[in-house]
Amino acid sequence: MGRITIIDLFSGAGGFSLGFRKAGFIIRLAVDINHAAARTYSLNFPHTIVVEDDIRNLTGKDIRYLVGDDIQIVIGSPPCEPYTGANPLRMREPLDRLYLDERGELTLEYIRMVGELSPKIFVMENVPSIANTESLREAIKLEFRRVGYEKIFFNYLKAEDYGNPSKRTRVFISNIPLNPPKLKRRTTVWDAINDLSDPKMVNAIPNHEIQEVNERKMKDLAKTEIDDYITMFRGSSGRNIPLYIRLNPNKLAPTVLGNSKFIHPYESRFLTVREQARLMSYPDFHVFLGNKDEQYNQVGEAVPVALSTAIARQIMSEYYA
Structure with a gap:
């Protein structure tokens, strides 16, 4: 061939x-x-x-x-x-x-x-x-x-x-x-991201850095329960769509959107770009360039x-x- x-x-x-x-x-x-x-x-x-x-x-x-x-x-x-x-x-x-x-x-x-x-x-x-x-x-x-x-x-x-x-x-x-x-088996959020190293530590995994947020957003993250969300935006039909959801580790993640960031199941922070890329089944050797928003957007639109x-x-x- x-x-x-x-x-x-x-x-x-x-x-x-x-x-x-x-x-x-x-x-x-x-x-x-x-x-x-x-x-x-x-x-x-x-x-x-x-x-x-x-x-x-x-x-x-x-x-x-x-x-x-x-x-x-x-x-x-x-x-x-x-x-x-x-x-x-x-x-x-x-x-x-x-x-x-x-x-x-x-x-x-x-x-x-x-x-x-x-x-x-x-x-x-x-x-x-x-x-x-x-x-x-x-x-x-x-x-x-x-x-x-x-x-x-x-x-x-x-x-x-x-x-x-x-x-x-x-x-x-x-x-x-x-x-x-x-496939007969579904892959959960925790299946996808649990083996990644702590992003607070120096590591060799690309796009695996924590996004810093202001104090107010940090408080919002901390009080958001699993399956809950911080805010919503309104779609064309008038339907409210959740934004900034804390992921359930034992379920599938919701649809990844270009403007979406998910909250880590157990930590008060957003997923890193690498963790979010795992939710779209990207391998770790696939490196994303651009600023952080551009990287999240590339993942969500894939x-x-x-x-x-x-x-x-x-x-x-x-x-x-």
């Missing part, structure tokens, strides 16, 4: 790519506009070409010039903010989120690029609400048909079914069915590595064995 070339669009810190690399694929090129995320990706994928640019400035011809014509798979995660119910500014009409929202239109840019690159397989990740109305599903199918792909599958997968220690349901829109085998690995292994076994 030759080198199976993959392109990752909206690559972020590399969680989607990492699963495919673990399964034996070659990630030839990644694109992301965010400077900190592009630096993180470049550090962790030193043999991959990283293009730090707006996808709207790029064409399939540009990418073929950099990596050649044999592009087998295109993966990617266009921004979810236009579609998620957690966004209080989400547009009311579903189709407006795709066609009028400036960030929502980036989904169309992903589809354009797939059409220009004509891969054998594509997999696009997003929040389930990108396809929770018939109008959005039909619009997405229509756009893929326009670029040459007739069969479109909306694959709803839960990261926790594949060993991820935090809950995360996502839809993977692809031209193949995705149904990797599930495809969990356990889930991307399960998807990649299914594709490898069924289409490239």
Whole structure:
């Protein structure tokens, strides 16, 4: 079997790519506009070409010039903010989120690029609400048909079914069915983080430093019980969403969001970036660059590595064995 070339669009810190690399694929090129995320990706994928640019400035011809014509798979995660119910500014009409929202239109840019690159397989990740109305599903199918792909599958997968220690349901829109085998056992918060060294001590684990907080926040942390939270924010539907939750060590963590920080189950502090990355099944050798908020954001916006690995292994076994 030759080198199976993959392109990752909206690559972020590399969680989607990492699963495919673990399964034996070659990630030839990644694109992301965010400077900190592009630096993180470049550090962790030193043999991959990283293009730090707006996808709207790029064409399939540009990418073929950099990596050649044999592009087998295109993966990617266009921004979810236009579609998620957690966004209080989400547009009311579903189709407006795709066609009028400036960030929502980036989904169309992903589809354009797939059409220009004509891969054998594509997999696009997003929040389930990108396809929770018939109008959005039909619009997405229509756009893929326009670029040459007739069969479109909306694959709803839960990261926790594949060993991820935090809950995360996502839809993977692809031209193949995705149904990797599930694991029987769930991984809890404490399973994921209990063996990490004390972050107050000098240690060699990257991104494992305590974030200092002011005295008032320290008091809030100290009085927050397990499964309780410090505050809430209001989503687009008016639903209140908890923020700064003290994790239950014996359960799955809630969904990790870009703006979220969790409180340690037993200590009056936020999880370190490394502990939070463990909740997204990142290995400890994957280093995050940028300031602390950028690092937390990179973790929260990723495809969990356990889930991307399960998807990649299914594709490898069924289409490239």
